[in-house]
Amino acid sequence: MSVFTPVTRPELETFLAPYGLGRLLDFQGIAAGTENSNFFVSLEQGEYVLTLVERGPVEDMPFFIELLDVLHDADMPVPYALRGNDGQGLRELCGKPALLQPRLSGKHIKAPNNQHCAQVGELLAHIHMATRERIIERRTDRGIDWMLQSGAELLAGLSAEQAALLTPALDEIAAHKARILALPKANLHADLFRDNVMFEGTHLTGVIDFYNACSGPMLYDIAITVNDWCLDEQGGIDVPRAQALLGAYAALRPFSAAEAELWPVMLRVGCVRFWLSRLIAAREFAGMDVTIHDPREFEVRLAQRQQVALKLPFAL
Structure with missing residues (x-):
């Protein structure tokens, strides 16, 4: 427990x-x-x-x-x-x-459909729009600098195959750091996984666990969300579900050209963040009676995001 x-x-x-x-x-x-x-x-x-x-x-x-x-x-x-x-x-x-x-009503959805994803996209847009004009500042403790430092520290304990996947991802993050930080900002949930959203049927009834919330680029929040809600069986992106989520979001807040350009990079950034944090948690809580999520899931997702065909809709 x-x-x-x-x-x-x-x-x-x-x-x-x-x-x-x-x-x-x-x-x-x-x-x-x-x-x-x-x-x-x-x-x-x-x-x-x-x-x-x-x-x-x-x-x-x-x-x-x-x-x-x-x-x-x-x-x-x-x-x-x-x-x-x-x-x-x-x-x-x-x-x-x-x-x-x-306590909010509803239950978590393990196998979301297009309608679930559309409602999650709409919810995320409402969170961003409610805060982007008056951002409550909080720097995340799992941000880009943390990824670069923690990733470098963890490399020595990884297999050659894992290191070959993580090293270029860290190099990419470092190369794009300034452009990422210049993207449009708001307050972010930053952990909008399926187990943090509740539904009754196909009606979204609650979103919980804001303890990773921070201020930062809205696109990062969207990438984290798509990386969990819109998966196929191989850890790749389920395009119809992703299009439903992104379309519902863009109908409320259209994406910018800069966001469209950095979208594939940000999907990979989102994978690196949770791969690293899960690796650290697995090491720190080994042998304890604590729920530990499998780091391998995000290793697989990062490998799957090396080529991204999915584009942001209605980029202006």
Whole structure:
């Protein structure tokens, strides 16, 4: 189970009292997380999610709270920090920053179709448009500089075949760094995988886990999303699903010529980011009772992105 910090019932009851949401009925750890401790919490007045933030500095927490407030105020189906009777959304439990948020309805989609992907593209466009005129600044700790440094450090432990794949990818990132950072920006989810979006049927009901959110190029967010939602069985891009996602996005925010030109590069950047972070997680959490995603998945996807036929629609 991916709960790094265990919580006892008395500790939780004391934490929940200021919210005035009634008696604690039940709580259980959520096994899917890989970076934070998450719990489903049942109270007399409803269902909630408790998050203990395990990674990242405490000073970043006001960013997450403000971003989710902005998106909630824009009528997007996101969790947001509930306030206790002291008006505070960020509190502490077991020595960790802690948030209580409403539990969103729906379930994750393992095999998305074109309609699911179109709704995800539309959602992503709404997130970007809600923040691009007033970006809440936060530099990601998994950005280009981190990729270049971590990739160089990991190369010695890779096979010759893996190194032959990663080395030119790192060289490409370094060569295009300035152009990537000059692309149109907004606030990004930066981790919009299938397990962070919920649906009821084909209706999108929620998007969760904003703890990798940051400010940066919108195209990077789109590449990360396409790299997970629009896959064929070999790890390549399923073109009809990708076209549905990109078309729905572009209908709300048309792409620029610079974005169209860097699109294949950004797909590869997105693969490098998660290949490296999963390699590091596999090393750090080896032998622990923690969910570890397979690094090989993004190694395969990076290999598949060496040639990209899919183009961005309606580039201006």
